[in-house]
Amino acid sequence: MSAIEVRHDVGSSLTIGDGEVDLVRYTYVPDTPLLESPKPFLHPIHTRAGRLVSLFRPHDHVWHKGIAWSLPNVGDENFWGGPTYVHGQSYVQLDNNGTQQHRRVVDIGAEGETAWFSHELDWITQAGHTIITERRTITATLLSDAAWALTFDTTMTNTSGHEIAFGSPTTRGRENAGYGGLFWRGPRSFTGGSLVTSDGVGGEELRGQRAEWMAFAGRHDGDDAESLVLMVDHSANPHHPPRWFARTEDFACLNPAPFFSEELAVADGDTVRFRYGTGVADGGVADATALADSVCDVLRRADAS
Numbered sequence: 001m002s003a004i005e006v007r008h009d010v011g012s013s014l015t016i017g018d019g020e021v022d023l024v025r026y027t028y029v030p031d032t033p034l035l036e037s038p039k040p041f042l043h044p045i046h047t048r049a050g051r052l053v054s055l056f057r058p059h060d061h062v063w064h065k066g067i068a069w070s071l072p073n074v075g076d077e078n079f080w081g082g083p084t085y086v087h088g089q090s091y092v093q094l095d096n097n098g099t100q101q102h103r104r105v106v107d108i109g110a111e112g113e114t115a116w117f118s119h120e121l122d123w124i125t126q127a128g129h130t131i132i133t134e135r136r137t138i139t140a141t142l143l144s145d146a147a148w149a150l151t152f153d154t155t156m157t158n159t160s161g162h163e164i165a166f167g168s169p170t171t172r173g174r175e176n177a178g179y180g181g182l183f184w185r186g187p188r189s190f191t192g193g194s195l196v197t198s199d200g201v202g203g204e205e206l207r208g209q210r211a212e213w214m215a216f217a218g219r220h221d222g223d224d225a226e227s228l229v230l231m232v233d234h235s236a237n238p239h240h241p242p243r244w245f246a247r248t249e250d251f252a253c254l255n256p257a258p259f260f261s262e263e264l265a266v267a268d269g270d271t272v273r274f275r276y277g278t279g280v281a282d283g284g285v286a287d288a289t290a291l292a293d294s295v296c297d298v299l300r301r302a303d304a305s
Contacts, residue, residue, distance in 0.1 A: 004115045004142055008108060016115045016140045021050045023148055023280070026138055028102045028119055032065075034126065035093075037081040039100040041065035042138075047227050048146055049282045051220050055185045060251065064185040067278065069154060072180045073167035073259070074098070074132070077125050080180065087173035098125045106135065113142040123156075131160035141298050147281035147291055149298045152182055157271045167263040176208050178260025179245040182276050184229055186252030190218025195246050195254075196230075196288040203248045208260065212241045213295070215279070215288040216254050226284035231256055232295045234275035238264050275299065 002019040009015075013027040024045045032038035036057075043066025045054040054066035063070070063081025072080035079098045083091035106118035116139040123132035137153040158164050170178035186193075195206045196215040206214070215230035233242050233256040243260035247253045256276065258264065266272050277295040281287060 002142075004110050004113055004140060006108065006110045006115045006117070014108065014117055016110075018048060018142060018148070021046055021048060023048070023140060024150065026117060028117075030065075034097055034099070035082065036063040037070070037079050037097045037099065039065075039068050039070060039079065040102065040121075040136075042067040042150070045280060047280055047282045048142075048148060049225075051225060051227050051282065052187060053218075053227050053229050053280060055187050058185065058188075058251070061185075064183070064253075067150075067182065067184045069100070069136070069152070070180065070183050071166060072169060073165075073172060074123070075160075075164045077131065079123060085169035085172050085174050085177070095126050098123060100134070115140045129160070131158070131164065133157050133159050139302070143279070143294045143298075146283060147279060147294065149295050150278040150280065151298060151302060152276045152278070153273070153302075154275075155271055155273045156266075158266045158268050161268055163265055163267050165263045165265045166259050168257060168259045168261075170261050171259060171263050177245075178208070178243060178257045179255050180259055181242075181255055181257050181274070182231065182278075183245075183255040184216075184231065184253060184278070186216060186218055186229065186254075187220070188251070189221045190216065190252035191249070193218035193248055193252055194285055195248060196285055198289070198292070201285055206244065207246050208243050210241045210243050213292045214244050214246060214254055214256070215291065216246070216248075216252055217285045217288065218252055225282065228279065228281040228283050228287055228291055229254060230279040230281075230288060230291050230295060232277040232279075232292060232299060234277070234299055237274050237276075238272060275302075
């Protein structure tokens with residue numbers, strides 16, 4: 001298994017590869033329009049065989065960008081993008097599209113089969129107020145010739161001067177629409193794919209169900225190959241195990257949604273931490289459990305380090 005490598009476009013992005021394939025690019029200073037709530041994102045994302053498993057700025061939801069930490073209801077602020085759900089009015093475009101703004105790089109490196117990048121960010125409202133400071137770490141680890149893992153670790157501190165309630169459209173009154181958090185949008189060809197949990201295989205009916213991990217198995221145009229994208233919720237995360245916002249019919253997405261149906265109130269000055277593992281593999285439904293075990297092992301090793 002080849003060693004991992006990092007190429008850093010200073011002040012913009014970094015790309016992590018395995019010597020043969022660029023596995024992922026993390027754009028931490030995007031040129032996103034304000035209406036889409038600018039935020040760092042992971043795209044393109046490839047399997048080790050080079051198959052694309054992410055979608056950027058789809059026409060139906062232009063604020064979807066590969067994998068991103070996207071929160072639609074941060075108090076009354078929108079760090080998701082686009083309009084905000086207002087009970088009784090549906091979605092309304094408000095002057096509340098905030099920005100997750102990169103402040104400085106903390107650490108970057110690669111050793112053996114693991115690469116990492118840490119940075120600090122400010123969450124700034126459309127009105128120009130910094131309400132959250134964040135430290136975020138992204139790591140990538142090679143698992144096998146057919147799979148690799150991405151971990152996402154964020155520590156967020158409320159600096160607003162008042163309590164902030166993190167929520168979702170469901171906590172604001174829209175049924176079964178509790179999206180928000182680490183959100184993956186899959187390729188168009190994945191539409192109609194399968195969702196997998198430790199309990200079995202399903203589809204849209206799994207949206208809103210609780211699970212420690214969930215995978216999406218989809219097919220690619222061209223060679224009809226299958227790939228897996230899997231997300232694991234760390235056991236120490238608030239509201240673990242989460243309810244999942246996942247779709248298969250209109251488009252492919254996965255989102256362990258920590259505020260699906262219950263707000264999380266964070267007092268001024270307090271800090272909240274979220275950790276996730278994501279697995280990316282060449283394979284199908286039958287490979288999901290083994291991939292979940294491997295990603296969970298990466299999270300356990302990170303805890304022990």
